[in-house]
Amino acid sequence: MTLLKIEDLGVYFNARGRIVKANNGVDLEIEENEILGLIGETGCGKTILGRAIIGLLSENVEIKGKIIYRGENLLTLSEDKMRQIRGKEIGMMLQNPSISLNPVLTVGEQIAEVYRYHEGIGKEEARKKAADMFKLVGIDPKRMDEYPHQFSGGMKQRVMIAIGLALNPRILIADEPTTGLDSSMKKKIVDLTSELVRSRNMSMLLITHDLEVAKRMCDRIAVMYAGELFEIASADKILSKPKHPYTQDLLDSLPRRGLKPIPGASPSLTSLPAGCRFHPRCRYKRDECSEKHPEMIETEGKNHVRCFLYKNDENKG
Amino acid sequence: MNETWIALKELRENRMAAVGAVIIIFLVFVAFFAPFLAPHNPLEQNLEKRLLAPNSEYPFGTDELGRGIFSRLLYGTRISLEIGVIVVGITALLGTILGCISGYYGGIVDEIIMRSVDVVLAFPSIILALVIAGLLGPGVFNLILALAVTHWPGYTRLVRGMTLSVKEKEFVEAARALRASSFYIMRRHILPNCINPVIVLATLGIAHTIIFAAALSFLGLGIQPPTPEWGAMLKAGIPYLRSAPFLTFFPGIMIMITVLAFNFLGDGLRDTLDPRAKEMLMMRK
Amino acid sequence: MLKYILKRLLLVFVVVLGVTVVTFSAMQSAPGDPAEMIAVARYGEDLTQEEIEWVRVTEGLDAPVYIQYLGWLGHILRLDLGKSLITYEDVLEEILTRFPATLVLTISSLILSLLIALPTGIISAVRKNTIVDNTCMTGALLGVSMPNFWLGLLLIWLFALSLGLLPSFGYGSIKHLILPTITLGTSMAAITTRLTRSSMLDVLNQDYIVTAKAKGLDEKTILLRHALKNAMLPVITFVGLQLGFLLGGAVIVETIFAWPGIGRLLVDSIYARDFALIQGCVLFIAVIFALSNLAVDILYAYLDPRIRYEKK
Numbered sequence: 001m002t003l004l005k006i007e008d009l010g011v012y013f014n015a016r017g018r019i020v021k022a023n024n025g026v027d028l029e030i031e032e033n034e035i036l037g038l039i040g041e042t043g044c045g046k047t048i049l050g051r052a053i054i055g056l057l058s059e060n061v062e063i064k065g066k067i068i069y070r071g072e073n074l075l076t077l078s079e080d081k082m083r084q085i086r087g088k089e090i091g092m093m094l095q096n097p098s099i100s101l102n103p104v105l106t107v108g109e110q111i112a113e114v115y116r117y118h119e120g121i122g123k124e125e126a127r128k129k130a131a132d133m134f135k136l137v138g139i140d141p142k143r144m145d146e147y148p149h150q151f152s153g154g155m156k157q158r159v160m161i162a163i164g165l166a167l168n169p170r171i172l173i174a175d176e177p178t179t180g181l182d183s184s185m186k187k188k189i190v191d192l193t194s195e196l197v198r199s200r201n202m203s204m205l206l207i208t209h210d211l212e213v214a215k216r217m218c219d220r221i222a223v224m225y226a227g228e229l230f231e232i233a234s235a236d237k238i239l240s241k242p243k244h245p246y247t248q249d250l251l252d253s254l255p256r257r258g259l260k261p262i263p264g265a266s267p268s269l270t271s272l273p274a275g276c277r278f279h280p281r282c283r284y285k286r287d288e289c290s291e292k293h294p295e296m297i298e299t300e301g302k303n304h305v306r307c308f309l310y311k312n313d314e315n316k317g
Numbered sequence: 318m319n320e321t322w323i324a325l326k327e328l329r330e331n332r333m334a335a336v337g338a339v340i341i342i343f344l345v346f347v348a349f350f351a352p353f354l355a356p357h358n359p360l361e362q363n364l365e366k367r368l369l370a371p372n373s374e375y376p377f378g379t380d381e382l383g384r385g386i387f388s389r390l391l392y393g394t395r396i397s398l399e400i401g402v403i404v405v406g407i408t409a410l411l412g413t414i415l416g417c418i419s420g421y422y423g424g425i426v427d428e429i430i431m432r433s434v435d436v437v438l439a440f441p442s443i444i445l446a447l448v449i450a451g452l453l454g455p456g457v458f459n460l461i462l463a464l465a466v467t468h469w470p471g472y473t474r475l476v477r478g479m480t481l482s483v484k485e486k487e488f489v490e491a492a493r494a495l496r497a498s499s500f501y502i503m504r505r506h507i508l509p510n511c512i513n514p515v516i517v518l519a520t521l522g523i524a525h526t527i528i529f530a531a532a533l534s535f536l537g538l539g540i541q542p543p544t545p546e547w548g549a550m551l552k553a554g555i556p557y558l559r560s561a562p563f564l565t566f567f568p569g570i571m572i573m574i575t576v577l578a579f580n581f582l583g584d585g586l587r588d589t590l591d592p593r594a595k596e597m598l599m600m601r602k
Numbered sequence: 603m604l605k606y607i608l609k610r611l612l613l614v615f616v617v618v619l620g621v622t623v624v625t626f627s628a629m630q631s632a633p634g635d636p637a638e639m640i641a642v643a644r645y646g647e648d649l650t651q652e653e654i655e656w657v658r659v660t661e662g663l664d665a666p667v668y669i670q671y672l673g674w675l676g677h678i679l680r681l682d683l684g685k686s687l688i689t690y691e692d693v694l695e696e697i698l699t700r701f702p703a704t705l706v707l708t709i710s711s712l713i714l715s716l717l718i719a720l721p722t723g724i725i726s727a728v729r730k731n732t733i734v735d736n737t738c739m740t741g742a743l744l745g746v747s748m749p750n751f752w753l754g755l756l757l758i759w760l761f762a763l764s765l766g767l768l769p770s771f772g773y774g775s776i777k778h779l780i781l782p783t784i785t786l787g788t789s790m791a792a793i794t795t796r797l798t799r800s801s802m803l804d805v806l807n808q809d810y811i812v813t814a815k816a817k818g819l820d821e822k823t824i825l826l827r828h829a830l831k832n833a834m835l836p837v838i839t840f841v842g843l844q845l846g847f848l849l850g851g852a853v854i855v856e857t858i859f860a861w862p863g864i865g866r867l868l869v870d871s872i873y874a875r876d877f878a879l880i881q882g883c884v885l886f887i888a889v890i891f892a893l894s895n896l897a898v899d900i901l902y903a904y905l906d907p908r909i910r911y912e913k914k
Contacts, residue, residue: 056815087818094813102810103908104831113827114817147907163817435613436620440888443850444868448884451872452632528749532854535751536869551752558755559763569752577747584743 004030009065018270022048024227035204037218045227046207050173091169095176097156101148108144114166133162154185175207226277233303243305334585340578348395355388359545368561378563389545400530401523404464409519412472420480434470442467450538460539479511517587524579621888643687683882693882704863708848714787723798745792754785754858771860782859802833842898
């Protein structure tokens with residue numbers, strides 16, 4: 001069952017007179033009980049997509065398309081209704097917990113307030129629930145009265161998980177939950193998050209640039225480049241048989257596979273190349289790549305790819 | 318929608334700076350051509366025409382000695398701008414050099430300069446200026462000295478901060494590796510990085526200095542009558558506040574317009590030239 | 603936190619020591635022979651050179667400068683600021699009689715300025731780039747640019763002379779306090795409004811505000827609970843620095859409204875060239891300023907948990 005459906009989403013904003021196409025023609029579905037990875041390089045628009053879902057982009061952006069959740073288009077919901085969705089239906093973990101937690105409130109308060117606000121319960125009761133959340137994410141509830149700066153990076157990330165899961169949402173959006181953590185802590189956080197999400201039958205959108213993390217957690221993976229999705233496929237497929245040249249390059253850049261950097265740099269979102277956005281860096285470039293813009297096509301299984309290489313041979317396989 | 322907003326905002330910022338600049342250019346023009354623009358001699362007394370309300374001959378009326386207020390205000394522009402520019406010129410230059418030395422060399426030199434800054438800032442600046450001007454006695458030179466002593470620390474702090482951050486950059490390291498002289502590195506690499514925030518601070522500093530100079534003259538410790546200085550004119554008008562309020566009205570408006578113009582320009586420049594220095598500038602005074 | 607306070611305290615000590623050096627050397631560098639001035643003040647104009655020399659020796663004015671300074675510092679430390687050269691009154695006593703009036707004026711102005719600045723700055727930030735914001739910011743810029751001595755005169759002209767509602771000068775009742783407070787408070791309000799707005803804008807752009815929104819909290823909770831406390835931290839430091847602005851402004855406002863505070867005392871002593879009194883006033887004001895800044899620093903440390911619970 002599809003839980004959340006994004007149709008032809010476009011996010012544009014104006015930076016010093018130039019239009020930034022942060023997201024363009026994004027189609028994506030999040031199924032029930034699924035962990036979907038959204039991967040791409042820094043600045044490709046993944047974070048924007050995550051924030052667009054929960055309606056947290058700044059006021060002066062222009063959003064096109066639909067985000068359908070339980071039959072309703074989130075983009076047209078009133079702010080009041082959207083507040084009911086946030087936290088309760090869709091939880092969010094922002095990237096970089098050291099600036100995403102309020103420095104002047106205790107970590108306990110920052111979880112307890114969610115209960116007090118949404119469930120209208122008293123201070124004591126909210127505190128008890130917050131303590132339960134602390135235990136769940138593996139922090140001693142004794143430390144509830146401490147402030148974020150007294151916590152280590154991994155601990156802060158656990159607090160973020162607790163905030164994201166506090167109201168038992170259907171979907172958790174986790175934006176780069178492992179940045180800045182050392183590898184053993186990274187593994188712990190990844191395992192903890194997957195376990196909690198799976199055991200509660202939730203879905204999750206994992207936004208990351210870290211392929212290793214995506215591989216460890218995800219059922220399906222969507223690859224984003226310069227504001228567009230290039231490939232959507234099951235995690236196994238993407239990692240074993242990547243279709244899009246960009247996905248292939250991305251995998252080749254992993255340490256295990258030779259650390260081969262992709263030549264060139266990602267285009268600026270204000271001046272995108274014509275045709276396929278990846279063509280200046282692509283080793284399979286043909287003439288049509290710089291002229292026509294490739295559409296997303298369905299390949300075998302419900303997988304998708306946006307590349308002219310596949311338009312004839314493997315289409316609808 | 319969003320495009321319009323951003324465009325409007327940028328226009329507003331630039332428009333502020335533009336309005337400020339236009340007023341300032343106009344004031345400079347007035348200061349230069351005061352002898353040609355003024356209908357009367359600002360110093361010539363005419364006791365038969367004392368305290369006349371604004372009329373066709375005297376657009377802003379006459380003061381207690383029968384001098385045309387309008388003409389005196391035009392000449393007053395000269396003094397205020399002169400003092401503002403001279404004081405800011407001295408303090409910006411001195412403050413920048415000290416800040417640069419302090420940040421570049423560090424150690425005991427830095428300690429001495431920065432503690433001096435702390436000591437100057439330990440006095441409310443108007444009080445320090447007041448006491449210095451009071452001890453030295455009235456007069457343009459003493460006024461400038463008093464204002465200069467109180468106004469240099471802002472530049473020193475700003476430039477020191479900038480120097481510290483530029484010092485660590487690769488191009489400075491590279492220049493040092495090439496055995497460039499300290500003087501060369503400061504002039505070539507550090508000062509150009511400081512110039513924008515210093516310009517912003519200096520523009521706002523002129524506004525500040527003009528108010529201070531007028532305040533000291535108002536207290537009788539700066540420019541002395543009969544020189545047509547705005548603050549001194551305000552003071553002279555106090556006894557006639559009931560019968561001839563225009564004596565205090567117009568000099569105040571002139572001070573305010575001039576100060577506002579420099580504040581407009583400074584604010585506008587700050588938003589366009591150097592958004593990063595915003596916080597540092599907000600914390601001054 | 604204790605370490606933080608001790609550090610501040612040490613800095614205050616160094617600064618006050620510097621202040622005494624500056625004050626002392628300023629008096630030294632004043633034109634004229636101090637011995638002669640003291641003698642004139644005491645015995646009148648008709649003096650012989652011997653009498654002046656006698657004063658010089660008895661007052662210790664013939665000693666090297668640093669000895670004079672140390673002697674003077676010794677007196678200061680024993681809270682002996684000397685006697686007025688004109689009235690012969692004890693300087694510290696004179697200052698302490700005048701200080702309450704200044705305290706009343708500065709505190710009421712501070713309160714007025716915060717009452718204006720905090721709501722205006724916050725509303726401006728929340729309604730950024732709307733008509734409300736633009737109006738408030740234009741008003742604030744006008745306020746910053748308006749000389750307070752002019753504002754004071756305008757207020758006297760309007761409320762005292764034209765409308766006859768309030769007394770134009772003097773001290774004693776609440777009515778006397780109104781015009782001086784408005785004069786001193788509004789210019790401070792203008793500056794504080796601008797700072798409050800920019801601080802609030804800065805906080806509203808922080809990621810923890812997005813987190814608060816992602817929790818589904820409403821705007822009011824986000825503003826009051828998550829933004830305000832953070833935004834107030836720089837404002838508090840700033841208000842501390844602005845106390846100097848208030849003390850300085852008090853000099854002018856007290857002069858205009860004949861308010862018998864320490865600012866007016868200072869101006870009068872400058873007119874009279876009463877060096878002992880000038881010295882005493884300046885020193886007193888600088889120490890008050892330093893101590894109030896220290897108090898603000900401690901308050902800040904208390905409010906900011908990052909300092910209160912410093913990581914070991």
